[in-house]
């Protein structure tokens with residue numbers, strides 16, 4: 001049974017944004033953009049939160065941004081116990097949505113500075129799961 005059985009109406013959001021994972025697997029980090037009003041979202045949204053349009057398209061996340069803030073987790077929630085310490089940050093691209101993600105493990109904590117140039121890339125875990133991470137630009 002899938003999420004389509006949840007609630008009183010059938011949710012199509014899961015299928016409309018599933019392409020996000022396919023794009024990551026192809027090496028592309030993309031968000032969604034509203035064809036009607038131009039609002040951009042990351043992570044991608046199935047429908048526009050600004051004008052409620054269902055006409056969405058994909059856009060490439062900018063290649064360069066700056067690290068706006070970060071924090072290092074010394075403890076993790078259930079299911080992530082093996083991961084700490086890890087650092088999470090917010091990337092400001094100067095336009096469009098900001099991006100929240102983990103920083104790549106190969107960036108030393110002492111080298112992380114607010115305002116540093118960063119970008120984002122797809123990440124494949126050893127178990128086949130796919131995500132994205134922040135790296136130095």
Ligand SMILES: [Zn+2]
Pocket residue numbers: 034035036037038039048049050051052053
């Ligand atoms: Zn819109």
